[in-house]
């Protein structure tokens with residue numbers, strides 16, 4: 237069978253494409269997903285990421301290489317492996333980033349990617365609970381709703397931030413991002429709204445869409461008479477090797493995410509020549525940027541013991557845990573309906589900056605690592621991350637075997653600016669806790685602890701306690717320089733019949749959580765792809 241489009245990966249981007257490219261019934265589309273169907277009920281309960289993260293049935297369970305910037309620690313890097321991809325296991329927070337992020341992409345020479353250009357695609361994707369306005373849309377596939385949780389300690393954080401000069405902001409995705417307020421969620425009536433739910437469900441019965449799960453894409457196929465033209469893809473379903481062929485004028489679209497897309501290119505001989513040669517892979521197209529430019533947000537999780545009940549007390553207590561379950565079953569509200577964090581703070585570590593450079597994800601709970609057992613005291617966490625890190629890592633395959641995981645080198649905190657910013661961010665966390673609004677609640681700082689005082693000690697603590705906040709991007713960056721992998725229409729440079737559409741194309745990470753920007757990228761790409769066909 238021949239297809240007009242073969243999409244690799246049914247994640248945040250892939251599900252959007254599968255819907256938009258099949259909508260008018262003219263194109264035949266094959267969507268390949270390495271994971272299974274999104275049948276696990278925990279995928280659909282917002283708090284279920286505590287169950288689906290680190291579970292190999294829904295998470296790839298990657299691990300980074302020991303990172304010098306983290307004193308040699310290696311981190312768990314969850315990535316969704318099911319329909320919906322990472323949007324099926326993520327923390328549901330709906331953040332678009334700053335207008336300046338996209339204007340910067342445009343300044344780098346990427347035509348059509350300024351904020352003015354991309355705003356219509358954010359609006360088109362959205363079904364905003366609060367109704368439409370200049371920034372928000374209604375009637376789109378992706379439901380965006382208000383935080384269904386309101387707690388005394390969360391309100392104290394909102395007051396505390398204002399006390400230190402951060403303005404109140406009830407819409408981080410509106411006129412300005414700076415401020416403090418509750419996050420909004422990609423949720424619908426208390427259920428997760430992944431892209432599989434939002435985009436794939438309405439499209440899955442279309443006669444021109446074939447969806448194959450448990451299908452691992454292995455390598456691209458090229459024309460015999462034109463070694464630069466992609467003609468299809470080899471993939472494996474369990475032990476069976478299959479081939480998907482493109483119809484004339486067709487395209488393979490890689491939406492396998494910031495790890496999967498560069499991995500598949502490298503496996504197909506498209507990437508840094510020296511790396512491929514070392515592994516005995518014939519170099520089809522030397523593209524040195526494939527797998528480079530890796531960026532992520534690193535969260536510094538500071539933990540405070542407080543004198544009011546937090547989710548630690550509720551989840552560690554059988555009766556209260558049952559009450560949380562009952563509240564969710566009856567009303568679809570409460571702790572089971574909330575996202576990974578409740579209160580957001582976007583602020584600046586230096587007054588001369590034009591826009592916020594750090595984001596707090598405040599949580600009325602604490603644990604040694606996200607997704608594992610809560611502490612046995614009443615704890616809150618002020619997770620803070622730098623929004624636009626300057627450190628750049630890379631991803632490199634280790635073997636020609638498509639099932640082998642690539643080596644992930646995040647190079648966290650390797651840039652001096654990033655080191656200064658996390659130290660400043662940790663000091664702002666302490667400033668918040670010392671406000672009139674919060675200090676009456678604080679029993680003490682548990683992590684890293686008040687004995688950690690100097691800049692050097694704080695930086696060292698950051699290296700020891702930080703975790704990914706799950707936003708790897710940039711490994712097939714869009715642009716024009718020699719490290720660019722795709723052009724501004726997301727076509728792989730130097731090849732034909734091949735695009736990359738997912739978080740990996742971001743030239744610079746957006747200032748916030750990366751799901752909504754990835755969905756926007758796919759919305760915009762679908763228009764570009766259909767326009768090229770017309």
Ligand SMILES: Cc1cc2nc3c(=O)[nH]c(=O)nc-3n(C[C@H](O)[C@H](O)[C@H](O)COP(=O)(O)OP(=O)(O)OC[C@H]3O[C@@H](n4cnc5c(N)ncnc54)[C@H](O)[C@@H]3O)c2cc1C
Pocket residue numbers: 244245246247248249250268269270271285289314315316317318319320321322323325326327328329330331451452453454491492493494496497500575576705706707708738739740749750751752754
């Ligand atoms: C635990 C977690 C929490 C997060 N929290 C938030 C949040 O609260 N808010 C937010 O905005 N963002 C969050 N993110 C980030 C956000 O979800 C991602 O940036 C976004 O989903 C990336 O979309 P993508 O399409 O690039 O990749 P993905 O959604 O990861 O999709 C890639 C898909 O490709 C499939 N695939 C990969 N390789 C192959 C192959 N060889 N063959 C076939 N299929 C393949 C994968 O299984 C996957 O389904 C979180 C992510 C994680 C993991």
